[in-house]
Amino acid sequence: MKSRLALAIMAGMVVLAPVAAAALDQIGIPECDRFISRYEACVTTKVPATHRVTFSQQVAQLRTSWRALAENPDNRAQLEQICRTQGAQMRRGLEPFGCEF
Template identity: 35%
Template sequence: MSSLAGITGLALLAGVAAAQAQSTGIATCDDFLTKYDACISSKIPPAQSAMYKTQIEQTRKAWLDMAKNPSTKATMEASCKQTMDATKAALTAYGCSF
C-alpha cells in the first residue's frame, strides 16, 4: 500500500509542476507567476506559504482559462500588471521583488 501512496503522491506533484509550467501566452502574466512562485518558495515562512500557494494556483488557473477565450485574452496584460502591482506591495515585507 505505501508504494501505491508514493506513486499517487508523485503523480500529484507532477500535476502541480505541469500546471506551474503552463504558459498563459502573455509575457507579463507568465513573468509575474514565475516571480511569485520564486518568492513564496524561497522567502515566505512555511506556516504562511500554503495560503499563498493556494492563491497563486487559483490565479494561474483563472488566467489559463482567460487565455483560452479571445474576448478575455485581450485584457489579460492589464489585469496581470494590476495583480502584480497589488501583490508587490503585499509581499515587500517578505523581501520579494517583482
C-alpha cells in the same frame, strides 16, 4: 537491447516531465507568465514555511483564473493589463518578506 531502449525512453520521460508540466502551467501571456514565475520564486525562497501554503493557494487560483480568461480570444488583449494590475496588488502582500520583483 530492448531493456536499454526502454531505460533510455524512461530516462527521457523523467527528464522531460518537468518541462512539460511547466509548459502546462503557462498562461500564454508573457506578462502573466513572468509575474507567476517571479511570485512563486519569491514564495519558495523568502516566505516562511508557515505562510507558504496561503500564498501558493492564491497564485494557484490566480493561474486558474488567468488561464480561463486566456482561452477566450476576446479576453487575451486585455489580459496583459489585468495581470499587471492584479500582480501589483499581490506583490504588495509579499513586500514584508523582502520580495522585490
